[in-house]
Amino acid sequence: MSxxxxxxxxxxxRLMDATYSFFSEAGLQISRHNxxxxxxxxxxxxxxxxxxFLSASEIAVGLGDGSIHMGITGxxxxxxxxxxxxxxxxxxCSLGFGRADVVVAxxxxxxDVDVMADLNDVATIMRTKQHKPIRVxxxxxxxxxxxxxxxxxxxxxIVESLGATEGAPAAGSAEVIVDITSSGATLEAxxxxxxxxxxxxxxxxxxxxxPAAKWSKTVRxxxxxxxxRIGARERAxxxxxxxxxxxxxxxxxxxxxxxxxxxxxxxxxxxxxxxILHVPQENLxxxxxxxxxxxxxxxxxxxxxxxxxxxxxxxxLLNLRLN
Numbered sequence: 587m588s589x590x591x592x593x594x595x596x597x598x599x600r601l602m603d604a605t606y607s608f609f610s611e612a613g614l615q616i617s618r619h620n621x622x623x624x625x626x627x628x629x630x631x632x633x634x635x636x637x638x639f640l641s642a643s644e645i646a647v648g649l650g651d652g653s654i655h656m657g658i659t660g661x662x663x664x665x666x667x668x669x670x671x672x673x674x675x676x677x678x679c680s681l682g683f684g685r686a687d688v689v690v691a692x693x694x695x696x697x698d699v700d701v702m703a704d705l706n707d708v709a710t711i712m713r714t715k716q717h718k719p720i721r722v723x724x725x726x727x728x729x730x731x732x733x734x735x736x737x738x739x740x741x742x743x744i745v746e747s748l749g750a751t752e753g754a755p756a757a758g759s760a761e762v763i764v765d766i767t768s769s770g771a772t773l774e775a776x777x778x779x780x781x782x783x784x785x786x787x788x789x790x791x792x793x794x795x796x797p798a799a800k801w802s803k804t805v806r807x808x809x810x811x812x813x814x815r816i817g818a819r820e821r822a823x824x825x826x827x828x829x830x831x832x833x834x835x836x837x838x839x840x841x842x843x844x845x846x847x848x849x850x851x852x853x854x855x856x857x858x859x860x861x862i863l864h865v866p867q868e869n870l871x872x873x874x875x876x877x878x879x880x881x882x883x884x885x886x887x888x889x890x891x892x893x894x895x896x897x898x899x900x901x902x903l904l905n906l907r908l909n
Contacts (some may be wrong), residue, residue: 589804591812592636594645594657597632598623601642603790604683606660611894612819614812634708634808649675652798655805656812662688662726662766662789672891673798676907678813678900679820681827684791686768688726690733693755701783705762709741719743723760724752726786730764733786752776783855795904806905813900821893826870828878831860839880839896847873861888864893870880 591743594600595616609616615630620641627637638654645657650668668675692699699705709720724730724743730744745760752772754760764786767773773780793816795809828849840852840861849865865873874885 588638588800589802590634591656591805591808592638592654592723592780592799593629594638594640594648594659595627596642596645597639597659597661598641601658601660601684604681604791608658608681608683611823612815614815619788627853631810632808633725634804634810647677649794649796650798652796652800653801654796655801655809656793656795658791658793660684660789661792662686662729662787664792665729665787666726669732671798673796676795676904678793678795678903679816681791681793682823684789686766686789687785688764688766688787688789689773689780690786691752691763691765691767691773691780694762694776694779699781701781702734702739705735705781706739708739708761709739713741715769720762721745721760722762722764723754724745724764725751725891726764726766729786733764733892737783752778778905793881793900795907797907801908806908809900809904810898810901813904814894815892815909817891817900818894821895822890824867825864825893826867827890828863828865828870828877828887829855829858829860830863830882830884831858832884833881835861835880835882843873843876843880846876849873865888 595605606616614632616627617630618624618627627639629635629637640648640890642659643663646663646667647660648654649657650671661677662747664675692705699708708767708882711719712718720731720742722742725747727744734742745754747754751763751765753776754763755778756776763778765787844850844852844863847849847865847869852861852863854861863873870887877885
């Protein structure tokens with residue numbers, strides 16, 4: 587098994603579904619062995635890969651201790667589970683799904699508590715008058731301790747949450763919570779508010795590599811092929827192809843437009859006589875306006891499926907870290 591690349595995939599829920607779609611769009615079909623209850627699988631068309639279906643938390647732990655080579659999990663769990671790990675996991679690329687924030691929230695009835703400094707004052711008052719520390723319910727023990735220390739809050743006690751953290755203040759088991767939220771609706775329903783400077787972490791799903799794992803030459807080669815496909819798909823996702831023609835425009839002018847919009851080096855199609863330019867999605871309308879100024883009347887735009895480059899940037903990032 588030393589020459590097999592192991593990848594941790596979320597075993598259930600929306601994160602699993604989004605991960606399946608992510609790999610599928612990159613031309614990498616994940617399949618479970620035998621049936622949907624099996625906890626191992628493979629990637630069709632790419633030998634030497636073992637997929638392990640784990641919880642998002644188990645994936646983070648596996649990336650920290652090197653029991654898997656790569657995995658998809660939330661940045662929040664990577665931070666929490668590997669904060670004290672010697673060989674820190676490498677965040678190769680963000681995936682655009684599983685977005686949520688880890689925040690500090692207090693009861694809305696605390697009208698004078700809006701920032702962490704106010705929370706520190708409340709903690710001091712509770713210790714002085716009630717002779718007990720303020721209680722903070724959370725699943726994020728490590729990043730809570732670090733964040734509170736960074737803000738000078740030391741007089742508190744963490745209550746480890748095993749269930750619905752947002753219900754702790756109403757249940758009387760804690761005064762404050764540190765939890766993850768995507769829309770804020772659950773906090774609102776429980777009459778909680780996020781402190782103005784209480785954003786601990788903006789999280790989403792990441793493709794992550796484990797420097798602590800054993801990376802043989804064969805495993806690195808498998809990773810190179812895998813990351814080449816993923817990188818090509820991710821570049822295509824962020825890029826649009828712009829085609830235009832029918833006007834007299836110099837190569838210098840088109841080069842200048844490419845430079846202003848962060849586009850690729852343009853080229854002219856020998857078949858259609860159209861100019862072809864790849865631009866980042868966020869700069870599409872800037873490029874369109876610049877082309878209109880030059881006299882373009884019709885500009886065709888299409889989404890790309892894959893954009894392969896000579897340089898495999900994701901693998902280079904991994905290889906640099908491993909070396």
